[in-house]
Amino acid sequence: MTIQAASLPVDCRQVGVRYGHTQALDRATFQVEPGQVYALLGRNGSGKTSLVRCLLGHQRPTAGRVELFGQDVWSSRQALMHRVGVVAEEPDAPPLMTTRQLVRFCGGLYPTWDQVGVDQRLQRFRIPMDLPFGRLSRGQKGQVALALALGPKPALLVLDDPTLGLDAVARREVYDELLGELGERGTTVLLTTHDLAGIEGLADRIGILHQGRLLVDASLEDLKARHRKVSWAPTQAVDPGDLAPFAPLWSRAGSLGGEAILTQGDPSQVPGLQAHPLSLEELFVALVGSESEVAS
Amino acid sequence: MSIFAVTRREWTGRRNALLLALGIGVIQLLGLYFDPNPVTTQDKASFMGVFSGTMLAWVIALLFGATMVSRDLEERRFGFLLNQPLHPAQIFLGKVMAGLGLALVAGILASLPSVLLSGLWRQLGLKDVGSILGVGLAGSLVLLLFFHAVSIQVRSRSLWLLLDLAAWAGFFLGVRWLSLRLIDTEAFPDMVHLWGGLLVGVTLGLGIAGYLQVAQGRADLQRGHRWVSVTMAFTLGLVLLAGWADVAWVLKHRPPAAKAPPARVQIR
Numbered sequence: 403m404t405i406q407a408a409s410l411p412v413d414c415r416q417v418g419v420r421y422g423h424t425q426a427l428d429r430a431t432f433q434v435e436p437g438q439v440y441a442l443l444g445r446n447g448s449g450k451t452s453l454v455r456c457l458l459g460h461q462r463p464t465a466g467r468v469e470l471f472g473q474d475v476w477s478s479r480q481a482l483m484h485r486v487g488v489v490a491e492e493p494d495a496p497p498l499m500t501t502r503q504l505v506r507f508c509g510g511l512y513p514t515w516d517q518v519g520v521d522q523r524l525q526r527f528r529i530p531m532d533l534p535f536g537r538l539s540r541g542q543k544g545q546v547a548l549a550l551a552l553g554p555k556p557a558l559l560v561l562d563d564p565t566l567g568l569d570a571v572a573r574r575e576v577y578d579e580l581l582g583e584l585g586e587r588g589t590t591v592l593l594t595t596h597d598l599a600g601i602e603g604l605a606d607r608i609g610i611l612h613q614g615r616l617l618v619d620a621s622l623e624d625l626k627a628r629h630r631k632v633s634w635a636p637t638q639a640v641d642p643g644d645l646a647p648f649a650p651l652w653s654r655a656g657s658l659g660g661e662a663i664l665t666q667g668d669p670s671q672v673p674g675l676q677a678h679p680l681s682l683e684e685l686f687v688a689l690v691g692s693e694s695e696v697a698s
Numbered sequence: 699m700s701i702f703a704v705t706r707r708e709w710t711g712r713r714n715a716l717l718l719a720l721g722i723g724v725i726q727l728l729g730l731y732f733d734p735n736p737v738t739t740q741d742k743a744s745f746m747g748v749f750s751g752t753m754l755a756w757v758i759a760l761l762f763g764a765t766m767v768s769r770d771l772e773e774r775r776f777g778f779l780l781n782q783p784l785h786p787a788q789i790f791l792g793k794v795m796a797g798l799g800l801a802l803v804a805g806i807l808a809s810l811p812s813v814l815l816s817g818l819w820r821q822l823g824l825k826d827v828g829s830i831l832g833v834g835l836a837g838s839l840v841l842l843l844f845f846h847a848v849s850i851q852v853r854s855r856s857l858w859l860l861l862d863l864a865a866w867a868g869f870f871l872g873v874r875w876l877s878l879r880l881i882d883t884e885a886f887p888d889m890v891h892l893w894g895g896l897l898v899g900v901t902l903g904l905g906i907a908g909y910l911q912v913a914q915g916r917a918d919l920q921r922g923h924r925w926v927s928v929t930m931a932f933t934l935g936l937v938l939l940a941g942w943a944d945v946a947w948v949l950k951h952r953p954p955a956a957k958a959p960p961a962r963v964q965i966r
Binding site for chain 2: 497
């Protein structure tokens, strides 16, 4: 079924961002469908922040068009923000406002504000309500930001590295909250993250940005089906040339044996090769890792 | 009202300025009691009360203007407001109102103890109070908007600063030239009108530039600077042109009796 552009929560077409002579983002095109969790991955400086700023109407792209729910985000930012919840990469609430004041401030701006839900979330996170935001821990700031973002019951949630700097417990709490929200309301989520293991069970679709270009835009299932990880023991005489028919994306061989990520064919025919489940992190490293390790 | 929500947000954390204002007011009061000549002291204290209150209001407006948007942008906290369903006008006006309100209340707090206890308030009519508040508020608005624009221009560190400098230099040279033409003909009241008009025009331009910086620049400091620079260069040029037209009209339509005598008569 084709989804009408007007109902697409996110529709980026040929989006480019240039800072002077630096092309930070180069013709990025992707869509996020309703109810989908789209994870945008990339190394530092890959263009994620520029893309998110364009998505939220903070910055005007130098090329292309960004639409949320069928409306141009630059010209309709105010109206669209009624339907969008945002957790910024760096907690950006005024540091001298207490959580209580922040909740009151945001609550007054949205007709759909769910005060009970926000209070319950903040209680679950054990957030001190009368402490200034600037004096909360990094994890607590992220949790307050998430509670505020979910407050207006948004149709789209944009999370810019929401688990950055969080410990394992705080990370888990953020993901549990997200899963609860997804289960309850089917909110569309676009998130950027470096926590690849954390989002593996959460994301439906993956976009990988590298040096400003969107290298990958595919469902997680497709990605895993298209790539296979194999390894071989040092005793096995596997020549990297033997892997050529399988179009290796990445390979590494040494005294401890070798491993490779293959993009086509059935490697079980090659004696000595063992197939392994491929993690998102391994695939990401293979795609955007150091150039010396990536096979041509 | 979203504007007031923004105003309240801006006030949070800047309330220390009010404590400082009250402290200044109380310190001045002490002068009333520790001076050997209480009559003179009362006059001095009441004058100082109004003077320091106005000065404090202007300093607060200046500092507020210099930080209200540019500091948020530099510390990457402006996104918090942009992520809310707020119109750029609500963000900008909310911030301006917060700055003016803070300057006004601080000014009143700093001057009130002296004005009340020295008895000056008995001599002041509503017109005087209105004039003092009007001058204080108008000055605060000009300073707030001017230093907002300056802070954007300085913090963005872009080459548009050259256009800013050229525009302001051209504007001041133009004002000097127009003023000299009026001074030559001793049209001093017209010069006051000219300066008043220029100030109103420039303040309007600063207000528009500030709004456009928020509406069109948003989280992009360099882009915001570009809008401020272009708007101000255009405004300063337009205001100067209007000033030139005003001076030309004044010189052409001055009554002959009021015209300055020819230069050779002056030499004799």
